[in-house]
Amino acid sequence: MTPNAASASSGPSRRSFLASTAVATAAVAGGMPLLSACGGSDTKSREGTTSGKAADKLLPAFVASAVAKPDLPSKNGSAAGYTGKVDLATLATSVPKKLGTGAPLKIMSPFWGSPPKPGNPYYKALDAAAGTKITWQNQDGNTYGEKLGAVLASSSIPDMVVVPGWELVGKIANAVTAKFMDLGPYLAGDKVKKYPNLAAIPSDAWRMGIFGGALRGIPMPAASASWIxxxxxxxxxxxxxxxxxxxxxxxxxxxxxxxxxxxxxxxxxxxxxxxxxxxxxxxxxxxxxxxxxxxxxxxxxxxxxxxxxxxxxxxxxxxxxxxxxxxxxxxxxxxxxxxxxxxxxxxxxxxxxxxxxxxxxxxxxxxxxxxxxxxxxxxxxxxxxAQPAGIWSLIRKGASKTTVENALAAADFAAAPYGTKERMLVDYGVEGTHYTVKDGVPVKNDLGNSEVVNAWVMLAAPAAYYAHPDFPEVARKQVEWQQRMGAFMKKTSTYGMNIVEPSRFASLSSQFEQLEIDYVRGNKKLSDVQAAISTWRSSGGDKLRDWYKELIDKNGSGN
Known part of the structure; x- marks a missing residue:
């Protein structure tokens, strides 16, 4: 279960850098009203956050996975680590019974690279194992926000849509609440136990899946001790x-x-x-x-x-x-x-x-x-x-019960923990078709490298971990680095909160990325940066501060 690493190019933009990180992370693998917002109109009801006791009532019950005990348990916010080889002949089963019924399901997801052809052996094998019948609508991850915005503004939304956190700006952020359904009736409390892998996702990650006062997003967990x-x-x-x-x-x-x-x-x-x-x-x-x-x-x-x-x-x-x-x-x-x-x-x-x-x-x-x-x-x-989750899969409002249950079946399969047949299939595909085993280590072939990427791993993920059977010491180094650095970690007042800012502030900070690039290269002066900060305050920053202060006063601090 080795991640399909994606590297960022020189001088990445904040969005492209987050995207490359997300793909790699995905493949490893994680007394107030319910919505405390600043106003009461329909649009404003989609703004703000839900935390504390109000959020606790919405969350799925947590049932830790006991499939494989990590060699390096999570510490100081790190991922867990597995440094030994898994006996591929004795892999555990985390989904003993197919939860999908074979009903058709359309899923839109960002994809970095060239998507495999429909009906390829990887997609066929996963559909057969999970009991699903998915039509993938993979979109270029580098321009995903444009496509996502257009789809959410239309009347034709796929059954399930993957939404990365860096796209949650402006109208897209508000559309998440308006266009996607409350999964509470299927997942809140003990209901999640029907989906054991989803039940094993940490509660902090699930809390980030609350949009507009309801549990809408199935999260991809991340280690809080995550830094560049x-x-x-x-x-x-x-x-x-x-x-x-x-x-x-x-x-x-x-x-x-x-x-x-x-x-x-x-x-x-x-x-x-x-x-x-x-x-x-x-x-x-x-x-x-x-x-x-x-x-x-x-x-x-x-x-x-x-x-x-x-x-x-x-x-x-x-x-x-x-x-x-x-x-x-x-x-x-x-x-x-x-x-x-x-x-x-x-x-x-x-x-x-x-x-x-x-x-x-x-x-x-x-x-x-x-x-x-x-x-x-x-x-x-x-x-x-870092926030405990930053990518979600969501199910459109109005989807039938059959569609919802098949979408959840796919997400549950995708969230299988390390050391399981399901995780092996998601990460490596079919033995002999996508990979071979050498000295007890699975090694992808060219077909595996072209087909077993993105898609399924974007639907959900288990708690964050590192495991590289071919280079186990790398997993140790990754976890130990996070543990050392995690000892110096602080949480901000907004940690663990999925906050949707008012759309009028969507572009308020957009000028800083290019300004930073120009300044460090000597193309702008320090006074230019200082002027931008002053402009940020006067053009909305101070008002946004007041909005955040009210939000934190109502919801409490995340730290």
Whole structure:
């Protein structure tokens, strides 16, 4: 059960970076009214969040899976880890009886890459095992928001739709409540026990599936100790005698030493994503809000650390230690990393396995390691917890009971835990068709790599875990890195809340991503960033702050 890693290109946009991370994560595999909103009209009733006791009443009962005990249990918000080989001859069964009835079901999902043809062996095998009959309407993940918006605005919505969190903006966010059904009658409380794999999804993840005061989304769980990893070429560090930097100053000093344009070696790629963690800047979107020790509610761009992170990243560019293609935002930073043209770059956790596997045959000396994140003074960092879920599958309003039950059957199959026949089929396909077993380890062939991707893993997932039978030490390193970094984790006031902001604020922060890109490359001035922050406040930021303050006052803080 090895993830199909997807790497982000150089200088990714926030959306494309989240998308690549999501695909990799998916393949691993996780006294007030019910809606406390700021207003009473139909549109406003879709805004806000549901938390506390109100949310607890809506959640499915939690029944932990006992199929396979992890070698490395979750700690400090980490994923769990499995470092031993699974006996493929004795895989457990998590769905002893087919829950699907074979009724037809249409599902729309984002897809990165080339979708396999309808009726391919992978889809056929899963339909046969789960008792489903799915027609997949796979859409290009890079432009999924456009298609999703158009579909939700129409009168023809597929039976089941996958909605990634980064698309929950503007009209799409409000349409989720208007267009998708309340699953409470099927899943709330003990009702979920009909679907044992869904019952094993952590409650924090389910809480993120509450939209508009009802349980609508089947979540894909994520480890809260999830951050972008600063990867380094340990083999080259060892060869050159480099010490791993432990502060921003040490990093810059090392980077100058390691860079040789003549030798076509640069220290790093664009490190802005790591800079956010080093300097303690909160994530974007709703999780960017927090109440500080002074009692004031602020957004991430108002943190002093926000400018400090940008200034440090700019120093790297100014010093000439960033690869020219990273500065130009062209090509693939991952390829530059494996070629030894850059020695450090940031990417999601899946890259640890993805690059190890990719380079194993052609570059046996290649060793990738994750650098521990340090604080701005070289001490401990302040890291903010990721939300416990960020992708959902939802069922359209008006769907028949038969359609709902078949959709839930598919999701339950997709959420099968590690060490089961169902997980094996979802992740690897059919033995002999999509993979072969070598030394007790499943290895995909070309057909497996082209068909066994995306789709099914987007419907639901078990609690977050890492398991790589071919490279078990990578799973250990991934979990242990998360556990070490998780010791410095804080939760924001909006942690664990699925918040739908009023649509009038949808584009309020949109200018910052491009501004950040331009500033660190020397194309904008610090005064430009400061002016943008002031404009953000005056053009709606202060009003949005008032909205969040009212929401938190009513619902309580997430931390």
């Amino acid at each position: 990893v600063p990867y380094y070429r340990k083999d080259i560090f060892d060869k050159e005698g480099y010490s791993v930097p432990k502060s921003p100053e040490e990093f810059l000093s090392w980077a100058k030493e390691a860079t040789s344009a003549k030798a076509k070696v640069w220290a790093c790629g664009d490190m802005n994503w790591t800079a956010w963690s080093i300097f303690g800047v909160r994530g974007s979107g709703t999780i960017g809000w927090d109440i500080g020790d002074d009692g004031k509610l602020t957004y991430r761009v108002e943190q002093p650390e926000y400018l400090e992170a940008l200034e440090w990243t700019r120093k790297l560019f100014d010093a000439g230690v960033v690869h020219p293609d990273d500065k130009a935002r062209s090509g693939d930073a991952g390829n530059r990393f494996t070629a030894g043209q850059i020695l450090v770059y940031n990417n999601d956790m899946s890259t640890w396995y993805g690059k190890t596997s990719e380079q194993a045959a052609s570059n046996p000396d290649f060793v990738i390691e994750g650098m521990d994140i340090f604080g701005p003074d070289g001490g401990d960092p302040t890291l903010y917890a």
